[in-house]
């Protein structure tokens with residue numbers, strides 16, 4: 001494996017089946033005054049989190065809910081969302097559940113309409129839903145490439161199209177786009193995926209300039225390898241063998257990335273966290 005390979009543990013993840021009840025109880029009882037005043041910056045806000053049914057989206061939803069955010073969980077797997085919603089509610093948070101395929105603009109529009117009518121105006125959109133398939137370009141896995149472009153690019157523009165007019169009208173908002181360290185550098189085996197994350201970066205940079213005077217912030221989160229289910233869907237075995245094998249060093253947990261998102265959305269109004277590159281210490285880009 002070359003040192004420019006994006007190291008990844010393809011197999012053998014052990015997902016922590018943690019109890020949000022315990023985490024919430026501990027966190028609530030140890031909140032410092034500082035933390036309370038930071039929470040005040042997001043408490044009662046409404047956040048729509050796409051791809052909330054697993055991994056980084058799930059961890060982010062739980063972490064925002066602990067800070068008092070009303071979290072709207074969106075994804076296709078409703079059973080998973082139901083469980084996560086129940087865990088959040090049991091810990092004293094507020095969560096709502098929506099069936100959403102981010103590539104379907106009409107569905108996205110009706111989810112946003114439902115939230116705005118029944119929960120409140122969306123203050124924070126977390127465009128997190130994404131797919132990643134290891135592919136060798138020479139193997140021409142066109143359907144994987146198309147799916148990656150549809151979800152990772154069109155899913156993000158769909159989300160922005162649904163919330164931005166309302167944010168501009170209300171003169172407030174925060175759009176958090178899930179990029180990647182692959183949005184800063186192309187990785188072999190992930191050429192199309194890297195391309196979609198470069199798209200997210202370019203889109204976010206242009207958008208940020210356009211909306212700054214509407215009091216809207218745009219943040220790109222750029223994680224490195226993180227232990228989620230995203231690697232389980234690769235079907236190009238050549239590419240998985242060559243690029244998706246175990247590297248050395250501990251990779252990120254979804255909660256590590258959720259912390260970066262929490263940091264970005266908790267800043268006072270004059271501060272914009274435009275990008276956060278969060279990497280496993282032992283695997284820098």
Ligand SMILES: NC(=O)c1ccc[n+]([C@@H]2O[C@H](COP(=O)([O-])OP(=O)(O)OC[C@H]3O[C@@H](n4cnc5c(N)ncnc54)[C@H](OP(=O)(O)O)[C@@H]3O)[C@@H](O)[C@H]2O)c1
Pocket residue numbers: 050051052053054055056057074075076077078080100101102103128129130131132151178179180181222223224225226227228229230231
């Ligand atoms: N894990 C990493 O190493 C890593 C590193 C950098 C960036 N990221 C980014 O982090 C984001 C989250 O990924 P993850 O690592 O947490 O993987 P994950 O656990 O597989 O989560 C992906 C989420 O996206 C959702 N999703 C996929 N296609 C969708 C669609 N068409 N419509 C709606 N939701 C869809 C999935 O939900 P349903 O299947 O239920 O719809 C799931 O909730 C992605 O944007 C990914 O590119 C991950």
